[in-house]
Structures are given as C-alpha cells and as structure tokens.
Amino acid sequence: DQQVKQNSPSLSVQEGRISILNCDYTNSMFDYFLWYKKYPAEGPTFLISISSIKDKNEDGRFTVFLNKSAKHLSLHIVPSQPGDSAVYFCAASARRYGGSQGNLIFGKGTKLSVKP
Amino acid sequence: GAGVSQSPSNKVTEKGKDVELRCDPISGHTALYWYRQSLGQGLEFLIYFQGNSAPDKSGLPSDRFSAERTGGSVSTLTIQRTQQEDSAVYLCASSPGLAGGLDTQYFGPGTRLTVL
Numbered sequence: 001d002q003q004v005k006q007n008s009p010s011l012s013v014q015e016g017r018i019s020i021l022n023c024d025y026t027n028s029m030f031d032y033f034l035w036y037k038k039y040p041a042e043g044p045t046f047l048i049s050i051s052s053i054k055d056k057n058e059d060g061r062f063t064v065f066l067n068k069s070a071k072h073l074s075l076h077i078v079p080s081q082p083g084d085s086a087v088y089f090c091a092a093s094a095r096r097y098g099g100s101q102g103n104l105i106f107g108k109g110t111k112l113s114v115k116p
Numbered sequence: 117g118a119g120v121s122q123s124p125s126n127k128v129t130e131k132g133k134d135v136e137l138r139c140d141p142i143s144g145h146t147a148l149y150w151y152r153q154s155l156g157q158g159l160e161f162l163i164y165f166q167g168n169s170a171p172d173k174s175g176l177p178s179d180r181f182s183a184e185r186t187g188g189s190v191s192t193l194t195i196q197r198t199q200q201e202d203s204a205v206y207l208c209a210s211s212p213g214l215a216g217g218l219d220t221q222y223f224g225p226g227t228r229l230t231v232l
Contacts, residue, residue, distance in 0.1 A: 004158075006158075034220065034221075036223070041225070042225055042226075043120070043122075043207055043209075043223035043224050043225045043226050044159070044207070044223045045223070046220050046221070046222060046223075049220060089158060089159065091159075103149060103161035103164050103172060103175065104149075104151075104159070104161065104221060105161070106151075106158040106159040106160075107158050108156070108157060108158040109158060
C-alpha cells in the first residue's frame with residue numbers, strides 16, 4: 001500500500017508556463033516533505049523541502065505548498081524551462097516520532113517535459 | 117567538495133553470484149542510507165546507518181542482503197546468491213544526521229545492477 005502517491009506519471013508543459021506537480025500521502029505521522037529531481041543515469045538531486053509546521057516554502061522558481069488537512073502537497077515551477085525536464089520525486093518522512101532520523105518514503109515520480 | 121560517490125557505476129552478474137556495492141558518503145555526514153529503484157518504481161528504502169550502527173534494517177528484502185559501515189564513512193551493500201529480481205539501481209544517500217532536525221539526504225549516482 002503506497003504511502004506517497006504521485007498519480008500523474010508524466011506532465012508536458014510549454015516553456016515559460018507554470019508546471020504543477022502533485023503528491024498525496026496517507027500517513028498522518030509524516031512531518032517533513034521533500035522534492036527531488038532526477039536526470040537519467042544520475043542520482044536524485046534535492047530540490048526543496050517543507051516542514052509540516054509550514055504551508056508554503058519558496059526558493060527561486062520553485063514553490064512547495066502543503067495542505068495537511070487534504071494530505072496533499074504540490075510543487076510549482078514558474079517559469080518552466082527546458083532544463084527542468086526530468087523525473088520529479090515526492091518524498092516524506094516522520095522525523096518527530098520513533099527517535100530515528102527516519103528513512104524517506106518516495107512516490108513513483110512524475111516525468112516533466114518542458115517544450116521550447 | 118565531493119558529493120556521494122558509488123562504485124561500480126554498472127555491474128552485470130550471473131544469477132547465484134555474490135556482489136558488493138560501495139558507497140562513499142559526503143565527508144562529515146553521520147547518516148547513510150541505501151535505497152533501490154526497480155524499473156518503473158519509486159525509490160525503496162533498504163537500510164539506514166547512524167555512524168557504524170544500523171538502527172533500521174527494516175527495508176532489507178531478504179537475508180541475502182546485508183550492509184556494513186566502517187569508520188563512520190564507507191558503506192558496503194552485499195547481495196548474496198543474486199536473483200534476477202535483484203536487478204535495479206542501488207542508490208546511496210548521506211545526510212548530516214541532525215538529531216531531531218530536518219535532515220536532507222544527498223544521493224549518489226547509483227549502481228545499476230543487472231542479474232542475468
């Protein structure tokens with residue numbers, strides 16, 4: 001049973017427009033959420049994170065929104081650029097419980113294609 | 117300023133053989149994680165180290181899988197009597213190990229294991 005779900009396997013966006021990547025989770029113990037970007041033949045690269053005490057975190061063109069009541073988060077990229085084309089993974093962990101650092105639970109990823 | 121490195125980058129082996137995968141974390145990072153990504157799937161947690169000890173081995177899929185970490189640095193993931201279903205990209209990540217904090221994991225490029 002997947003605890004982190006990315007229901008869209010792919011997304012295509014025109015350069016300059018907004019890309020919105022969505023992620024849903026089921027475990028209410030999750031309190032830290034991250035987005036990673038992955039190019040082919042490379043490891044995932046950390047992009048942006050958000051703690052459950054916040055509902056928004058912004059870093060340049062990237063903004064992550066968290067809706068705890070809906071157990072939903074989204075990543076907005078604006079404006080989208082061709083170099084943003086990659087697979088984006090949503091990940092979550094429960095850090096304030098259990099005492100350990102906690103492993104990350106990943107979604108299956110969404111492949112973003114930004115067309116020039 | 118080296119990131120996480122892994123070796124080999126690719127490994128092809130025959131069913132039934134043992135393999136060893138190596139991970140060199142970022143210098144000073146106390147936490148180390150192993151994940152694997154099978155075709156079309158998200159990243160699956162295998163094991164977590166804090167220093168040289170492994171408080172969470174819950175993700176290891178069978179007793180054919182083991183891992184160790186020496187000197188609080190390099191880690192080796194060993195798969196004995198490999199099976200075709202072990203074919204995947206094995207990813208290592210490290211993090212500073214901030215106790216109770218929001219600890220970002222940084223990934224290596226992965227080892228692509230193919231079991232014939």
